[in-house]
Amino acid sequence: MDKLITKRTWTLCIMVVIGLSLVWLVPNSGEFRESKLVGDLPDILIGRKAVALRISAEEREQLAEDTTFSRNRYYVETVDPNPPIDVSVVFSGKDINNSIHRPEVCLKAQGWNFESEKYVTIETAGKTVPFKEIVCARPRQESDKVSHKNTKGEVIVDRRVQYYTFVGAETIVAGHYERTWEDIKMRLLKGTDQQWAYITISMDITENLQDDTQDKRYFNILNLEQSRAVIKEFKIKAMPELLTN
Numbered sequence: 001m002d003k004l005i006t007k008r009t010w011t012l013c014i015m016v017v018i019g020l021s022l023v024w025l026v027p028n029s030g031e032f033r034e035s036k037l038v039g040d041l042p043d044i045l046i047g048r049k050a051v052a053l054r055i056s057a058e059e060r061e062q063l064a065e066d067t068t069f070s071r072n073r074y075y076v077e078t079v080d081p082n083p084p085i086d087v088s089v090v091f092s093g094k095d096i097n098n099s100i101h102r103p104e105v106c107l108k109a110q111g112w113n114f115e116s117e118k119y120v121t122i123e124t125a126g127k128t129v130p131f132k133e134i135v136c137a138r139p140r141q142e143s144d145k146v147s148h149k150n151t152k153g154e155v156i157v158d159r160r161v162q163y164y165t166f167v168g169a170e171t172i173v174a175g176h177y178e179r180t181w182e183d184i185k186m187r188l189l190k191g192t193d194q195q196w197a198y199i200t201i202s203m204d205i206t207e208n209l210q211d212d213t214q215d216k217r218y219f220n221i222l223n224l225e226q227s228r229a230v231i232k233e234f235k236i237k238a239m240p241e242l243l244t245n
Contacts, residue, residue, distance in 0.1 A: 067100065071087070
């Protein structure tokens with residue numbers, strides 16, 4: 001049994017290496033099909049009002065010049081609402097290798113530590129949409145613009161749950177290697193190149209922030225499972241509005 005598993009593992013590794021090599025061997029067609037993710041995030045999304053968030057210079061410098069961004073924070077304008085949800089989209093340019101990457105790269109560079117990672121799916125508008133889930137945390141620093149300690153003098157640890165997926169011209173995938181295979185298939189079978197975009201949807205886990213006096217959070221106190229439920233409902237209702245077909 002162990003020998004069989006080892007053989008299958010080596011076979012899979014060889015197939016991945018060959019597949020990745022084909023990306024360089026298959027010529028570009030010249031035709032470029034756009035991602036089916038909408039280019040501009042709406043001002044209102046399923047009843048939540050948007051506030052635009054700044055894209056940092058560091059983020060722009062990491063990617064090619066023709067990479068485009070959009071990022072909004074969506075609030076519920078009611079008494080004692082659930083926390084706001086951040087939605088960010090990044091669109092690749094012609095040089096996909098330098099204009100889009102996995103969000104894990106940026107999160108780790110920003111000091112976030114990963115507590116867990118897994119793949120999940122949602123069913124919406126007759127489609128199954130995959131996402132990668134990341135639960136992450138980081139302690140606040142004195143240099144942050146909000147209080148970094150609670151009323152007990154303890155350093156506040158911010159926690160977030162984040163989901164992302166890649167959207168091509170026809171296909172939605174949550175993994176980097178799946179995206180590579182879809183590029184190979186489209187070039188070989190249809191003779192076209194495609195634009196990829198990724199969307200990230202994230203929210204603070206607020207259960208540990210209720211005594212954050214200088215950065216008072218007027219939101220419901222949600223634990224991880226409650227936060228997951230809120231974002232799942234948001235994704236199910238919002239994704240049909242964020243896809244062109």
